[in-house]
Amino acid sequence: MNDQLHPEPNDRRDVLIGRIIDGEATGQDWAEFRQIAGDDESVFAEIAELQDLRKRTIDIVDHAGDAADTIELPVHLHPKASPAHRLKVAGVWGGWAVAAMVALAWSIGLRPGDPIIFSDQGTSQAGLGANVINTAGEALQKYLDLGKESGSVIGEMPSGIVLDKRTLSDGSGYEVLYIRPIIERVVVRDVYQQVQTESGQVQIIPAKILPLPSTTAFPPATPSAPEPLAW
């Protein structure tokens, strides 16, 4: 659509006002505007209102722009990024993975530092009474089962996210690096909200938690659901 093909009666007047409130009016624009204002003084009130609207719109757009300034590009996900770069960047975000490992050890009754020896590495088994964990896959399955029982795990996503793949040197297959996403649940009672004071200072204040209508609420936590996290 080209608006110039369908001119409207007020276009020239609106464009002139626009140039004035944007501070871009030329001498000729001002001369033309003075003629308009001579016939219709209400144009000054119009300019004042438009300036106010413009300032408030800039505030809204600036707010979104400030949010944009906090978003970094996930360059490690570029199709041509080197695996080393991907792992390096993944390491930065690896805190959750460490937490998951600790949670895994806790869930299956092990403490961090206790040995888990996986038989798929061709070595001995780790005896944990009746709960013998022979492979990493079994340990993960145990974690998922216990997590589902206690309510801390919802389940595993049906598909993983492939980070990289390369052909094995003997040509017998591929080595694939991938992420297995697991959906977990925690109960968080202390919720905080970042707000800006009138003076522009950022404050952290407690946020009010609104109960959801019953149709949209999550299922109630089971009695054995994990305790709230101390964040």
Next chain:
Amino acid sequence: MDESDLVRRAAAGDPRAAELIWKTHRRWIAAVLLAHKPRQADVEDLLQEVALAVVQKINQLDDPAALKPWLRMVAINAARATGRKQTRRKGLLRLVRPNVPEEGEGTSDLTTQASRQRQERARQLGSLIEQLPDSYRECVLLRCARGMTHKQISEVTGLPETTIETRIARGRRMLRELAETSQHTRGESLARSPS
């Protein structure tokens, strides 16, 4: 180095080139998202999606000179896709809200009260902006993005500068008329409400 070189390098996997492109354009991309996003969608979430799409698809950009229109389309597609997904997620996102005092409670806190008023005014203006035709809304918002001239908006949208200027002028006039009508309606409803 000109922008086309940067695009070629980013497409070849140079993370610094990609980051430079993103940092140069992300503020106006936020304005495009504001113009096209569904009401409840969060600009920050959409920016994450656009950032991901930029990284994963920049090597599909055939003409490096067309970077800006391409970024705009990536943003519009992200906003539209969120609109389609939104019905599924409805109800799950609004778990918390700021701990603002209820009417008559804690009103002595002038800072909070002023902040609430400002937020309310921004919300009202936001809903008026939503009523503008898409083509006007995007131009009006882009013009408010830091440093965006008619020429730059023209490069992003592919429209002539004169068209951009006309759309902004018409959009602003419509916005002023909408604000006037809304103020009038609010005044009437206040006058009618029981004391």
